[in-house]
């Protein structure tokens with residue numbers, strides 16, 4: 001059996017400090033394209049790599065930003081480019097954008113804490129947000145989303161009931177090292193699991209090291225995991241017949257930046273190298289791995305989900321190497337950005 005590999009990209013705009021400073025505004029396209037010197041180091045870089053290695057990916061596109069960008073539709077052109085590349089466009093929602101439906105949003109965010117939580121949200125409220133997403137997809141001329149991913153991987157049981165009510169058949173809501181609801185029913189490391197009739201395909205969570213009785217969990221992201229670690233996990237997943245591995249990334253992780261407008265920014269060579277190597281590896285090992293979109297994976301696994309919930313182990317040594325390479329990359333990046341930002 002080939003292991004399906006789903007590269008998932010949460011594609012979203014930034015509030016850009018608008019909630020805290022009256023002179024600041026949300027940032028749209030620069031957060032997704034991440035243009036540096038006329039070249040897209042974010043979405044453009046990703047689409048180019050996927051095309052070069054024939055990898056279909058899944059873009060979870062944030063939809064609640066429409067509450068702010070009402071008639072201007074900065075995401076419309078972006079989703080059309082993604083869909084034209086043969087990739088899946090699926091639904092992602094950050095509830096904090098919903099406050100913009102009120103004229104007095106500035107007063108509201110000053111008065112009460114920001115409502116960005118899906119955890120603990122009333123089911124009815126989540127249904128409302130999901131329907132707003134479905135309407136947004138229809139306005140973009142896209143097929144209805146079949147997979148949902150919440151902002152910050154925040155989930156609870158009521159969210160799954162809400163997805164079922166909205167007719168969303170698949171989800172990718174769980175990434176335990178990003179958010180743990182402490183509900184044992186949702187302590188999901190891998191596989192595909194039915195909850196309220198919705199098939200949940202968690203972002204892979206693995207054990208990256210163990211010291212005595214203490215173990216450390218990590219969720220599989222490009223920004224947080226070296227290529228050597230990812231490759232090891234893919235091999236172990238295949239050995240243990242884990243039917244799919246879901247990875248998480250964002251377009252803005254392929255730049256180092258000082259601001260969301262990308263005025264002072266540079267390509268992130270380390271993260272770009274990891275993604276490029278992963279795509280090349282998947283392309284060269286199609287006998288064992290099958291890169292697919294998440295909706296496609298959901299419909300393939302629907303009949304026989306893998307509920308074993310295998311916890312894969314990484315390698316402690318490789319995580320130490322990754323911490324070192326990350327530190328060098330971050331330090332060099334800050335130094336280079338400081339030089340770039342300094343007046344000539």
Ligand SMILES: [Zn+2]
Nearest residue numbers: 010012151152
């Ligand atoms: Zn997000």
